[in-house]
Amino acid sequence: MEIPRHWRLKQQRYGLVGEVCPHCQVKVFPPRDVCPNCGGEARTPYTFSGRGEVYSYTTIYEAPAGFEDKAPYTVALVKLEEGPLVTAQLTDLGDKPVEIGMPVEMVTRRLRQDGDDRSILIYGYKFRPVMN
Amino acid sequence: MxxxxxxxxxxxxxxxxxxxxxxxxxxxxxxxxxxxxxxxxxxxxxxxxxxxxxxxxxxxxxxxxxxxxxxxxxxxxxxxxxxxxxxxxxxxxxxxxxxxxxxxxxxxxxxxxxxxxGPGVEAALATTTDSDFEAIHGLTPAAQAALLMRRYQHEFGLPADGLAGFVLTAHANGAGNPNAMYRKAITLEAYQKAEMVSDPLNLFDLAPxxxxxxxxxxxxxxxLPRDFPHPVVQVAASASVSDTLGLHNRPEPLWFAAAQASVEQALKKAGLSREQIDLFEYYDAYSIYAALSLEAAGFAARGQGWKLAAEGESGLQGKIPCATMGGLKARGNPGGATGVYQAVEATLQLRGQAGANQIPDARCALIQALGGPASTAVTHVLKRAD
Structure with a gap:
């Protein structure tokens, strides 16, 4: 069980909260307190819109422990409209084929279960095709 | 020094x-x-x-x-x-x-x-990614490579079987290495029919x-002992460079910047040019990494690395022989031992002890191991010193 670790990340997992650099305005996700662009201190929280597009994607057939029952599942690099790439699963795909450039939006879903069937469920961001 | x-x-x-x-x-x-x-x-x-x-x-x-x-x-x-x-x-x-x-x-x-x-092995491997922001989403190292392969296909028009050359070359070379895990050449048909591990990366795109x-x-x-029986091989340069741990934190994921920088530093320290390198033991844990490593090392232009293998130029008789003893793909990928295997194999080549896979008169070898998608790149130049 890794409760503190997941609790600590709740802002990121549920709210896609990163940072904005007060010096050069670059948006940062995940937060790292140091701007990757200008090197200045960047501790100002910034909530991303959750909108973006698929930069690349893969369907995983050989899953690691904790994800076996989800395989096959699709993980993408999503290019957020504010700039950063984020790693996340794609969900609610239905019959829709995934394509690079496809518009997607953030939703909150169950990521995995931590341990056996009496342990905590870990929720966090995934992305789904934008509903028109 | x-x-x-x-x-x-x-x-x-x-x-x-x-x-x-x-x-x-x-x-x-x-x-x-x-x-x-x-x-x-x-x-x-x-x-x-x-x-x-x-x-x-x-x-x-x-x-x-x-x-x-x-x-x-x-x-x-x-x-x-x-x-x-x-x-x-x-x-x-x-x-x-x-x-x-x-x-x-x-x-x-x-x-x-x-x-x-079982799946515990994939989970262990996933600890080498950003645990909080990659592994938690079910991402594995193989899936990282698959994301890069898909994007490379998209940006550079790589055909579905465009990386097969790396795999065929590695297995052909593995046949001549008595310590290799796989000592049998494979066919293009076998590659094309292989099952998907992490789409579009198939079983053969992945080193075991x-x-x-x-x-x-x-x-x-x-x-050295007075009666040292081997030709002397020198470690002519060593360079280690880091990049972002997470693939998503790269401005340009398809460019292995750390791999490029460590090759540049190593060649400079050794006082060698690319043209003087007789063989390149690259880190082909995934076939797409072979292409990206050749590009980062300057042996191919961006988006063109795969063509070196497709045209046979990375084979034992090619312009830049790679994975000369089978590489990770056919020799096998023993994780943290891989970088040392590369040095052992390059030493065999430089001593003239590589048997059936000997590169004639090999004098300079470039060896490079990657941690993750070149999140760490460690490059050495080995040189025959007589």
Whole structure:
């Protein structure tokens, strides 16, 4: 069980909260307190819109422990409209084929279960095709 | 700086060895390397290992190996830099000898995969990614490679079987390496029919995780035994560069910036140009990494690396022979031992002891191991010193 670790990340997992650099305005996700662009201190929280597009994607057939029952599942690099790439699963795909450039939006879903069937469920961001 | 030479090499076969433990693999390679050096006694041991704490519930690997190879009393530590762990250990040994702190250093890489089977292995491998922001989403190292492969297809028009050349070359070379896990050439049809592991990356795009250990004895040239029986191979340069851990934090994921920088630094330190390199042991844990590494090392333009293999130029008779003993793909990928295997194999080439796979008159070898998608890149230049 890794409760503190997941609790600590709740802002990121549920709210896609990163940072904005007060010096050069670059948006940062995940937060790292140091701007990757200008090197200045960047501790100002910034909530991303959750909108973006698929930069690349893969369907995983050989899953690691904790994800076996989800395989096959699709993980993408999503290019957020504010700039950063984020790693996340794609969900609610239905019959829709995934394509690079496809518009997607953030939703909150169950990521995995931590341990056996009496342990905590870990929720966090995934992305789904934008509903028109 | 002091001239550092490779006095001894040792390796076990690579494969699935149910009857051999982490320590017994390591000790076999160590004893072979000491014997090959004419019996030089190391004053320090640097072990490259990636996952023993996960796979075998064994940390503290440096001391374990010193102890069980009869060397307790010397300095012993393990280094971990994911897939570049063995190369990081080589660098540490090189620094120890070059600085004059020790006369003889032992470098050993070891990985014991088959103590664990099933999805736990993928989960252990995933600990080398950003655990909080990559692994938690079910991403694995193979999936990272698949994301890059898909994007490369998109940006550079790579055909569905465009990376097959790397795989065919590696397996053809593996056939001539008695220590390789796979010693059989494969066909293009077999590649095309292989099942998907992480779409579009298939089973053949992926080097097999396997057990193995390799070791090197490093010393100063003036410490070599008088009757040293081998041509002398020098470690002419060592360079290690880091990049963002997470693939998503790169401005340009398809450019292995750390791989590029470490090759640049290594060539500069060795005083060599790319044209003087006779062979390149690249890190083909995934076939797309071979393409990206060739581009980063400057042997191909961006988006063109795959064509070197498709046109046969990375084969033993090609412009830049790669994976000359089978690479990770056919020799097998023993995790933290891989960087040391690369050094052992390049030494065989430079000594003229590579048998059926010998590159005629090979004098300079470039070897590079990557941790993750070039999140760490450790590059060495080995050079025949006579």
């Amino acid at each position: 002091t001239e550092v030479v490779i006095a001894g090499i040792g390796q076990t076969r690579v494969g699935e060895f149910w009857d051999l433990s982490l320590r017994s693999l390591g000790v076999r390679a160590i004893r072979a390397a000491i014997k090959d050096s004419g019996g030089l006694q190391p004053q320090a041991l640097y072990a490259g290992n990636m996952l023993a704490a996960n796979l075998s519930r064994q940390a503290h690997v440096g001391t374990l190996l010193a102890d069980f190879s009869g060397l307790a009393g010397i300095e012993a530590e393990a280094l971990e830099a994911a897939g570049a762990s063995g190369a990081a250990a080589l660098r540490q040994g090189y620094l120890a000898v070059a600085s004059g702190l020790v006369d003889v250093a032992l470098v050993v890489g070891v990985e014991k995969y088959t103590d664990l089977i 995780n396997a057990d193995g250990a390799a070791a090197l004895i490093l010393t100063r040239r003036d410490r």
